[in-house]
Amino acid sequence: MQYQNILLIDDDDDDREIFKEAVKSLGNDILYTDEKNPNQALVKLRKSELLPDIIFLDYNMPDMNGQEFIIQIRNEKRLKDIPVILYSAYSKEAAEQLLLTNGNEFFISKPYNFEDLKNILKDVLNISD
Structure with missing residues (x-):
């Protein structure tokens, strides 16, 4: 499945901007929105x-962390089936301990450079060159 409508939830302004630029570099047919809170x-x-x-x-966000957000959407009929990628600086092992997985949550580490982020997005979004 190729994902056409992406939502990023991240309280870091720089991370949201870099993510947005990486998505834009993949093509104009992707609808991207983000939210800080x-x-x-x-x-x-x-x-x-x-x-x-x-x-x-x-x-890691104030007020509600990623795991709390996942619990909230999994309890809502309209939202429960949306796949969630936990996108964090945590290690994969730590993320696996934190997630309450039902098969719709995955984890990727925040990459250290723009090209790595683009490649990760290509893989996750099933975009071929």
Whole structure:
């Protein structure tokens, strides 16, 4: 499946900007939105007619962390089947301990450079060159 509608939830302004630029570099046919606050993201998701195909979610955020956000959306009929990629500086082993997985959550480490992020996005979004 190729994902066309992406939501990133990350409280770091620089990380959101880099992620946005990486998505834009992959092509104009991808709808990208981001949200700084997970609580606001939940409100918008609940009201939105057009839901994202996939959510990239930072783990470490104030007010509500990534695991708490996942618990919230998995308890909502309209949102529970949206795949979530935990996108964090945590190690994979730590992420596996943190996730309450139902098969719709995955983990990727935040890459250290732009090209690595583009390659990760190509893989996750099933985009070929």
